[in-house]
Amino acid sequence: MTAVIAALAEVLFPTLCLSCGTVMPERGAHPFCGGCRARLRPIASPLCPCCGIPYPPEDGPDHLCGRCLLNRPPIHAARSYGVYEAVLHDAVHAFKYGGNLTLGERLGRLMAEHDYPSFRIEDYELLVPVPLHRRRLRQRGFNQSVLLAREISRRRGIPLDFLALRRVVDTESQAGLKKDERRSNMKKAFSVAAPERIRGRRILLVDDVHTTGSTLGECAKSLLQGGAESVGALTLARAIQEPL
Numbered sequence: 001m002t003a004v005i006a007a008l009a010e011v012l013f014p015t016l017c018l019s020c021g022t023v024m025p026e027r028g029a030h031p032f033c034g035g036c037r038a039r040l041r042p043i044a045s046p047l048c049p050c051c052g053i054p055y056p057p058e059d060g061p062d063h064l065c066g067r068c069l070l071n072r073p074p075i076h077a078a079r080s081y082g083v084y085e086a087v088l089h090d091a092v093h094a095f096k097y098g099g100n101l102t103l104g105e106r107l108g109r110l111m112a113e114h115d116y117p118s119f120r121i122e123d124y125e126l127l128v129p130v131p132l133h134r135r136r137l138r139q140r141g142f143n144q145s146v147l148l149a150r151e152i153s154r155r156r157g158i159p160l161d162f163l164a165l166r167r168v169v170d171t172e173s174q175a176g177l178k179k180d181e182r183r184s185n186m187k188k189a190f191s192v193a194a195p196e197r198i199r200g201r202r203i204l205l206v207d208d209v210h211t212t213g214s215t216l217g218e219c220a221k222s223l224l225q226g227g228a229e230s231v232g233a234l235t236l237a238r239a240i241q242e243p244l
C-alpha cells in the first residue's frame with residue numbers, strides 16, 4: 001500500500017531538478033538531474049586549508065593563500081560544496097527568493113553528504129547558522145541558513161542552535177552608506193545572545209554563499225569573543241572572483 005501511495009505521489013508531485021526543472025527519475029537522491037549535475041563544480045584540493053579558496057590543479061598540494069598567511073582569519077577552516085555559478089547559482093536564487101522551502105532540505109542534504117578536502121563536519125559540536133536581521137526575516141519569512149543547517153544537523157547528528165547568535169544591525173540594507181560606514185556597521189552586526197551555549201565549543205557556522213567572507217568572519221569574531229573554542233564555516237556555494 002505504501003509503495004502504491006509513493007508511486008502515486010511520484011506521478012502527482014514529481015521531483016524536479018532544482019536547476020532546469022526536468023522531472024527526475026528517482027525521488028530525493030540528488031537535487032539536480034544528470035545534465036545539470038555535470039555542470040556543477042564541486043570544490044576539491046588543491047585549496048587554502050584556512051579560507052578554502054580553490055587553486056588550479058597544477059598548483060600542487062593544499063597550502064595557505066597569501067591573504068591567510070598575512071592575516072590569519074578568525075575562521076580556522078572554511079569549506080564550500082561548489083563554485084557559485086550556473087546551476088548552483090540558480091538553485092540558491094530559487095531557494096532564497098523563490099520561497100520554495102523544500103529546496104533547503106535538498107540542498108542541505110547535498111552539503112551534509114559531501115566529502116570536503118581536509119575537513120570533517122563531525123569534528124564540530126554545534127551548528128550555528130548565520131542569522132538574519134529580524135527585519136529581513138520578516139520580509140523573507142525564513143532564514144535560508146537555518147534550513148540548510150537543520151538538514152545537516154538531522155543527517156549528521158550534530159545539534160543546531162539558531163538563537164545563540166543574533167544579527168543586531170541590518171547590514172543587508174545599507175546601500176546608501178559609504179564604504180567605511182558599511183565596514184564599521186559590519187563590525188557590530190552580530191552579538192552572542194547566549195554565551196553559555198557556545199562557551200568552550202567547536203562551532204560550525206552554516207550559510208548559503210561565501211562571498212568575501214566578511215559576514216562569516218564577523219560571526220566568528222563574535223563567537224570567539226563569546227568564548228567559543230574554535231569556529232569553522234560550511235557554505236553551499238563559494239563565489240570565486242578570479243578565474244581558476
Ligand SMILES: [Zn+2]
Nearest residue numbers: 017020033036
Ligand atoms: Zn537539470
Ligand SMILES: [Zn+2]
Nearest residue numbers: 048051065068
Ligand atoms: Zn586562504
